[in-house]
Amino acid sequence: MKKNIFKIIPLKLIIILVLFSCQSNKESNLTLADGTDGNWLLHGLNYSETRFSPLTDIKESNINQLGLDWSLDLGLKRGIEATPIVRDGVMYLTGPWSIVFAVDLRTHSLLWKYDPEVPKSFGEKGCCDVVNRGVALYENKVYVGTFDGRLISLDSKTGKKIWEVLTIDQSKPYTITGAPRVVNNKVIIGNGGAELGVRGYFTAYDADSGKQVWRFYTVPGDPSNPFENEAMEKAAKTWTGTWWKYGGGGTVWDAMAFDPDLNLLYVGTGNGSPWDRNKRSPEGGDNLYLSSILAINPDTGKLIWHYQTTPGDSWDFTATQHMVLTDLNIEGKKRKVLIQAPKNGFFYVLDRTNGELISAEKFTYVNWADSVNLKTGRPVENKWARYDKANIDLAPNFNGAHNWQPMAFNSNLNLVYIPARETxxxxxxxxxxxxxxxxxxxxxxxxxxxxSVDSRPTIKDAKATNIGKLIAWDPINQKEVWSVEQDNIWNGGLLTTASNLVFQGTADGRITAYNGLNGQLIWEANLQNGILAPPITYLVDGIQYITVITGWGGGYGMKNKHTNYILPGTIYTFKIGGKSELPSEMPLYARDLINPKWELDYNKSGKGETLYYKYCATCHVVAENGGGVAPDLGYSFMVGTEAFEKVVLEGLLLPNGMPKFDNRLTKEEVNNIQHFIINMARSKSDKNKSTEE
Known part of the structure; x- marks a missing residue:
């Protein structure tokens, strides 16, 4: 005789079991992740990557009570770009050199730390600092891609390594800076390196074992070898010359999103290698699948559709910028759309079921193209845009009208908030x-x-050049609703909430909050250190918190800073009623430009100029702004001493990520570089003195 189970098990226990089952299901079935449970389980909060939190306890009516609750110094300088992941009172995040941290959000202490021990010599293989944008969390595992190209699975409780797989050929200049995504029990990871000559691809690995399931190349290889699939065979017809010798590019270093109903993984691809199409594909061609949005079956790795934002890219106009999936009512019809604001300055709305272009409009100042043809989907380029017949001033530039910093979409207001810039x-x-x-x-x-063509933006055409902008964009009517002009172009990513707030960290060290309806600044806190990472919000024991991580760096931050000092990366967490003190304002550090007492040889300086711009200028400046993560060599006490040679040739600062050039430079050439640096510093010093007089 069957017994009624509900008569045997107490009602309270049944409720507990149901709640536990729901929570366990949400942790294993990431399609349910939406922030309603107070967690932040996915990179963009949900698979649609909206970064729109349903939490409303922090709102405009009480935001003046928002205060710092606690902070945790991570003890590392260099850029921090990670979106933290939060589950059940534990935060998982990454720092420079792909180091992973797990933090107890109740005790505000470190639970564990995992250092993958990336060789510091790999630092020079990346264009834009040794950053990492975060982990993926799935069941009992934390996944991280390392700067030297490994994908590692860690135990979420202990930080112990479960498995590790090498995803790249380490003899080539590949790196990983992006966050993995977990889709259908597979971990998806791409890589970077297009500036240095590699072929782009992304790979799916089994989440349990680390076994490779499939790999999709984004550009074709040597056509004398069999093509990997039909997509590569089709793509090869859009390339000319011997592009495969240069790698081709198209690296997948950031954006992904997933629609579980359509079972489509959306992936953004990068720029060509080299940038200039005239060199990599001399007879022209669209060069598929550079600067494209790809819709992939995540189970097989098969390409379903693609849309190329910048055919035949020649400007580093990547489409690896953040993508958002949503449904919009367009012309009286509900459409499943994908929206993106990539580097090239046009805001795209695509039908995500088939890749059809619905609309595309400029969201910042653009002069390389007049518009996008809605029938062909192609930009209408200005005749001089390819810079093959004249030098040009092009807008936007390689920094983009929008870069990797995530935007956010408020579905209540149908507004997209973009961390944009005029460049x-x-x-x-x-x-x-x-x-x-x-x-x-x-x-x-x-x-x-x-x-040269006089194409530079004018005051009439654009309010200014090389400024930051926070833009609220209407994706249905394709127009700006409001914008806030910012002094710096390299501000952090965004968070928006159901209480219609927009949060952003800034290059000058502030965490800010805006009214999402009108762009009014309603709250800020000065953290004294540049912010790149996007804020997140979550619940712990029923209390809503806002967390942002400071840590200045990245490609722009290597040369530039906008605070008095570059401080160690720190987790800052705020709540209503928080009482902790904010960091103190740092005093300016007064320094003089170097002026070593040695005889300057202008002939050697001339020879050193070429070498400096070839080997040093990627990270360093001379007598300009004090430098960023990499110091301004115009102020370096090592220049003009034996220490400079030991740094450059012997790797004295290799533990800090400063590469050694003993296989590329001679002692004589290093000496010539020093003459150039000293010449530049003295010239600037003399100019300053003349101005003061």
Whole structure:
């Protein structure tokens, strides 16, 4: 005789079991992740990557009571770009050199730390600092991609390594800076390196074992070998010359999103290698699948559809910027859409079921193209945009109208908030470019043999150039609703909430909150250190918190800083009624430009100039702004001493990530570089004295 189980098990225990089952299901079935349980389980909060939290306890009516509750110094300098993951009172995040931290949010203490011990010599293989954008969390495992190309699975309770797989050929300049994504029990990871000459791809690994399931290359390889699939065969028809010798590019170093109903994984691809199409594909061509959005079956790795935002990219206009999936009512019809604001300055709305372009409009100042043709989906380029017949001032530039910093979508207001910027730079043919001998493989320079086009943004065309902007964008009507002009172009990613707030960290060290309806600044706290990472919000024991992590760096931050000092990365967590003290304002550190007492040789300085820009200028400046993570060499006490040679040739500062160049530079060449640095510093010093007089 069957017994009624509900008569045997007490009602209270049944409720507990049901709640536990729901929570366990939500942890293993990430399609349920949406923030309603107070956790932040996925990189963009949910698979749609909206970064829109349903939490409303922090709102405009009480935000003046928002105060610092606690902080935790991570003890590491360099850039921190990670979105933390939060589950059941534990936060998981990454720092520079791909180090993973697990933090107890109740005791505010470190539970464990995992250092993958990335060799410091790998630091020079990345274009843009030794950053990492975070982990993925699935069941009892934490996944991290390391700067030197490994994918590692860790036990979420202990931080002990479960498995590790090498995802790249380490003899080539591949790196991993992006966060993994877990989809259908597979861990998806891409890589970077297009500036230095690699072929892009992304790979799916079994979440339990680490076994490779499939790999998708984003550009075709040597056509004398069999193509990996039909997509590569099709793509090869859009390339010319011997592109495969240069790698081709198209690296997948950031954006992904997933629609579980359509079972489609959306992936953004990167720029060409080298940047200039005239060099990698001399007879033209769209160069698929550079600067594209790819829709992939995550179970098989098969391409379902693609849309190329920048055909034949020649400007480093990647499409690896954050993508958001949502449903919008467009012309009276509900459409499943994918929205993106990539580097090239156009805001795209695509039908995510088939890749159809619905609309595309400029969201910042753009001069390389007039518009996007809605029938063909192609940009209408200005005739001089390819810089093959003239040098140009192009907007936006390689920093992009929007870069990796995540945007956020408030579905209550149907507004997208974009951490944007107005930028421009000089583009021209680098007539000296030789693959693998140019140091930084862009192929872009300034051709003195040809003229220039006056294409620079004017006050009439754009309010200013090289400024930051926080934009609220209406994706249905494709128009700006409001914007806030910012002094710096390199501000952090965004968070929005159901209480219609928008949070952002800034390059000058502030965490800010805006009214999402009108852009009014309603709250800020000065943390005294540049912020790149996006804020998140979550619940612990029923209390809503806002966390942001400071840590200045990244490609822009290597040369520039906007606070008095660059301090160690720190977790800062706020709540209503928080009483902890904010960090004190740091005094300016007064320094003089170097002026070593040695006889300056202008001939050696001239020889050193070329070497400096080839080997040093990627990270360093001379007598400009004090430098960023990498110091301004115009103020370096090592210049003009034996220590400089030991750093450059012997690797004295290799533990800090400063590479050694003993296989590329001679003692004589290092000496020439010092003459150039000293010449620059003295010239700047003399100019300053003249101005003061």
């Amino acid at each position: 421009f730079s000089n583009y021209g043919q680098d007539t000296t470019w030789v693959y693998n001998k140019s140091g930084f493989g862009t192929g872009v320079g300034w051709n003195l043999a040809i003229g």
